[in-house]
Amino acid sequence: MSVTLSTTIVDRDPKITTRHHPPDSWSKLGSMWVSDARPTHVVVSLKATENCVIGLWGMGCGAIEHEHLRAARRELLGNMHTFSPEAHFFSATGKGTISIRIHADRARSVREVQPVRIALKSCNRCGRFLPINLLDERQHLSFSNHCVAESRRPCKHGTFGRLRDQETGETIQLEYGFQLECRFCKKFEVNAAHNPQRTAAQMKEDAQRRRAFEALTMELYGESPQLRYRHLTGRELSDDVYMRFSGSCFKCGAKLPTVKDMHLDHTRPLALLWPLDSSATALCKSCNSEKRDRLPRDFYDDKELRRLATITGLSVDELRDPHPNTEAIDKLKLRLDWFFGDFLCRPELTKVRDGKTAAELLVKALYKVIEKCPEKHRFDFRAEFDRRRPN
Numbered sequence: 343m344s345v346t347l348s349t350t351i352v353d354r355d356p357k358i359t360t361r362h363h364p365p366d367s368w369s370k371l372g373s374m375w376v377s378d379a380r381p382t383h384v385v386v387s388l389k390a391t392e393n394c395v396i397g398l399w400g401m402g403c404g405a406i407e408h409e410h411l412r413a414a415r416r417e418l419l420g421n422m423h424t425f426s427p428e429a430h431f432f433s434a435t436g437k438g439t440i441s442i443r444i445h446a447d448r449a450r451s452v453r454e455v456q457p458v459r460i461a462l463k464s465c466n467r468c469g470r471f472l473p474i475n476l477l478d479e480r481q482h483l484s485f486s487n488h489c490v491a492e493s494r495r496p497c498k499h500g501t502f503g504r505l506r507d508q509e510t511g512e513t514i515q516l517e518y519g520f521q522l523e524c525r526f527c528k529k530f531e532v533n534a535a536h537n538p539q540r541t542a543a544q545m546k547e548d549a550q551r552r553r554a555f556e557a558l559t560m561e562l563y564g565e566s567p568q569l570r571y572r573h574l575t576g577r578e579l580s581d582d583v584y585m586r587f588s589g590s591c592f593k594c595g596a597k598l599p600t601v602k603d604m605h606l607d608h609t610r611p612l613a614l615l616w617p618l619d620s621s622a623t624a625l626c627k628s629c630n631s632e633k634r635d636r637l638p639r640d641f642y643d644d645k646e647l648r649r650l651a652t653i654t655g656l657s658v659d660e661l662r663d664p665h666p667n668t669e670a671i672d673k674l675k676l677r678l679d680w681f682f683g684d685f686l687c688r689p690e691l692t693k694v695r696d697g698k699t700a701a702e703l704l705v706k707a708l709y710k711v712i713e714k715c716p717e718k719h720r721f722d723f724r725a726e727f728d729r730r731r732p733n
Contacts, residue, residue, distance in 0.1 A: 364478065364481070365394075366477055366478075367475045367477060367478050367481045368397075368399070368460055368473055368475055368481075368483060369481075370426055370427065370473075370483050371386065371426065372423065372425075372426025372427065372430075373423045373426070374406060374422045374423050374425070374426070374429065375423070377405060384403065395458060396458075397457075397458030397460070399460050399473065400427050400430075400473065402427070402430050402432055403432075404432045404433060405432065405433040406429065406430060406431055406432060406433070407431060407432075407433045408429075408431045410526075410530035410531075411429075414530065418529070418530070425525055425526055425529070427472065427473070427483075427484060428465075428472055428484040428524040428525045428526040429526045460473050461473065461474050461475070461476045462474070463484075463485060463505065463520060465484075465485075465522075465523055465524040465527055466522040466523050466527075467522075467523045467524070467527035467531050467532075468524065468526070468527050470524065472484035472485065472524050474520060476514070476516075479516060479517055479518040479519075479520070480518060482520070484524045484525060485520040485521050485523075485524055485525065486520070486521050486525055486528065487518040487519060487520060487521075488502040488503070488518065488519035488520060488521055489502070489503070489518055489519050490518060491695070493693060494693075495517055495518060496515065496516070496517045496518075496519075497516055497517065497518055497519030499519060501522060502516075502519035502520060502521065502522065503515065503516050503519040504516065505520075531627075532631075547698065547703055550695065550698075550700040550703055551613075551700070551703045551704060551707055552612065552613075553690075553700065554691060554700045554701070554703065554704040555612050555613065555615065555704070555707070556612065557685075557688075557690075557691075558615075558674075558685065558704065559612070559615055559616075559617045559670060560617075561685060562615075562670050562673045562674060562677075563617060563670075563673075568580075568618070570619075571619065571620060579606070579618070579619075579620070579622065580601050580604065580606060581601060582620070583604070583606060583620075583622050583623070583624050584598070584601045584604050584624060586624070586653055586654075587604075587623070587624035587653065589604075589624075590624070591604075591624060591625050591626035591629055592623050592624055592625060592629075592646075592650065592653070593625055593626075593629040593633075593641075593642070593646070594626060594628070594629055596626045598624065598626060603626075604624045604625070604626075605624075605625045605626065605627050605629075605630035606618060606622045606623075606624070607622060607623040607624075607625045607630055607633060608622065608623075609621050609622055609623045609638060609650070609654060609656070609661075610637070610638065610656075610660075610661075610667070611635040611636065611637065612635070613635040613707070613711070614635075614637075614665075614666035614667060614711060614714070615666050615667040615670040615671065615711060616666075616667045616670075617667075617670075620654075620655065621654040621655060621656050622654075623650065623653075623654065637664055638650065638661040638662070639661060639662045639664070642661075647661050647662065664714070665714060665715060665716060666711045666712075666714050666715055668715055668716065668719040671711070671712060671715055671719050672719060674708075675721055678726050678730075679730075682726070682727065682730040683730070686701040686704070686705070687701075691704070705727060708723060709723055709724055
């Protein structure tokens with residue numbers, strides 16, 4: 343069976359996304375452009391070579407308004423015509439009119455045939471339910487895949503690789519998995535917020551490096567920071583930090599309705615081997631993304647540093663100190679054989695992604711960290727690595 347799809351936008355020549363997938367998969371089409379207030383007529387035509395059932399879902403037209411589109415850098419808007427239907431935030435006052443006309447011999451309306459089912463997945467950020475293809479996950483619609491490389495399939499990441507059917511309660515195991523955020527939220531609230539200059543490849547590297555730093559600090563200190571805090575106090579770290587900051591973002595003051603709305607910030611960056619401990623800061627997601635791996639002195643002004651010192655228990659001098667966590671560096675120096683011979687050989691650190699491994703990224707990052715240490719804590723990390731490297 344073959345179905346051809348064509349789209350015409352009368353009196354305009356914008357870019358059009360027409361993603362036509364194989365039979366039994368849902369396809370998508372759409373376009374977006376900067377309005378000049380002229381009326382616009384869009385004609386979509388479907389032509390089948392034999393009898394088939396065609397379902398339509400989520401059709402809409404009109405003025406699209408969203409704060410991300412108003413404030414976005416120009417370079418982020420170049421491919422917005424491809425973000426359908428996940429970018430369809432229609433204005434209540436600018437909604438368009440849709441009419442469906444069927445011109446075909448022996449064609450029947452959807453009311454006369456069995457309804458066509460479509461799977462919807464909720465976005466972690468905007469909360470909307472948007473379409474996905476379950477029969478062929480690679481024919482993605484509103485969510486990008488999570489594990490594409492053959493070595494990573496099936497997706498073993500619980501939150502990405504498994505879905506729960508809200509009607510039946512059944513758990514669905516996915517082959518490729520889907521990102522938690524729809525493509526719109528991933529573009530504007532995750533990727534764009536991190537660093538305007540970073541490419542997609544650089545953001546993947548940063549994520550690999552961060553996970554490696556988290557694993558290393560946990561090993562150096564014997565357990566995860568949250569568990570260590572629970573063992574020491576009998577309480578949950580996140581609950582205590584939330585109460586300590588009165589349920590508000592320290593930087594902008596925005597109210598955080600629940601603990602789940604809070605982003606626990608390391609205060610002193612993980613990139614310098616500082617663990618997440620009782621000195622953590624409560625931030626909203628926007629301020630946490632903006633802070634990234636900055637030192638406290640590079641993100642907060644003097645007044646904020648003094649207030650942060652009072653809340654966290656760190657002194658102002660500690661918050662202004664640019665040096666890495668020398669305690670962790672000294673622990674690492676005592677365990678170099680374990681680090682090079684065991685830790686770096688773990689499967690999650692040796693998998694090749696985009697031509698690089700997390701172990702390689704971690705070693706390069708540690709070169710720079712150790713160079714920032716006070717003189718008495720430095721050592722020739724590169725020479726130690728070269729000495730143990732196979733010929």
